[in-house]
Amino acid sequence: MRFPFNQTTITQRxxxxxxxxxxxxxNQVLSRAEAKAADPVDIARADPNYNSLRDxxxxxxxxxxxxxxxxxxxxxxxxxSQRMQSISRLLGSERGMAYQACKKVAEGxxxxxxxxxxxxxLGAINYIAGIVIYLEADQKGD
Numbered sequence: 010m011r012f013p014f015n016q017t018t019i020t021q022r023x024x025x026x027x028x029x030x031x032x033x034x035x036n037q038v039l040s041r042a043e044a045k046a047a048d049p050v051d052i053a054r055a056d057p058n059y060n061s062l063r064d065x066x067x068x069x070x071x072x073x074x075x076x077x078x079x080x081x082x083x084x085x086x087x088x089x090s091q092r093m094q095s096i097s098r099l100l101g102s103e104r105g106m107a108y109q110a111c112k113k114v115a116e117g118x119x120x121x122x123x124x125x126x127x128x129x130x131l132g133a134i135n136y137i138a139g140i141v142i143y144l145e146a147d148q149k150g151d
Contacts, residue, residue: 068127069134089146093139103143110136 055063073088088094097103110133117129 065131066134069131069138072128072131073135073138088139089142093136094143094146097139097143103140103147106136106139106143109133110140 093106093109097105113129113133113136117126117133120126120129
């Protein structure tokens, strides 16, 4: 008696089924993330188990408001109107900010002092935030 499936066919079907389940799970996660993004977290209700993350994000915000980026690029403009955004819109791509974030991570990890490493990595976080802002504006059609 011959079976209509060989081992390769069974493996391919199992892989397809796995990928379909993974895609469904990812879509559910993204849907929840989008719902949360549409309804910003009330900082007063933020989970205290995430205070260390909040501290880092606050430090990145303070750096963007008053660090090298603010001195060189802000000129009193809101974050979403600064040069990294206007150039990205001109080029029709967020990839330049992605490059800058990667560059800051790579260079930051090689800096000689802890303070310099942290400062550079906070800059990378700000570029990543810039990407999110660009993508959100692009999604809305702004």
